[in-house]
Amino acid sequence: MFGCCNRDEDKFPNPQEIEFNRTNRNLPFGGGIHFCLGAFLARFQGQVAINNIIQRLPNLQLVNHTPDWRESITLRGLKSLPLTFDKNDFKTY
């Protein structure tokens, strides 16, 4: 199950923490011959999107600190992530 394979406590010391410097082999894009064909694109899009959001909305805040996870045994993800930001920072391009 992709939803739990990266949270194996025997492999990852802090499995519930986001650690961008993890060096362990992990499986968000699967592995072997069915490794995700879009992994490079997805990683690049994530980098561009997250960098832009952080730079453009410096006062971004979580509305609450209890994540609302989807109940799925296949893919792990949030149902929603309510955020607040300073409306003066928001510009459309």
Ligand code: HEM
């Ligand atoms: C964050 C985004 C993404 C995640 C987490 C993700 C995750 C995965 C995973 C876990 C698999 C393996 C499934 C399996 O072994 O049964 C997979 C396969 C695949 N992904 Fe992605 N993916 C993402 C984005 C994309 C994008 C953007 C594309 C295309 C532009 C894409 C195309 C594919 C294809 C074609 C496969 C099948 C590869 C095969 O079976 O040989 N994925 N993906």
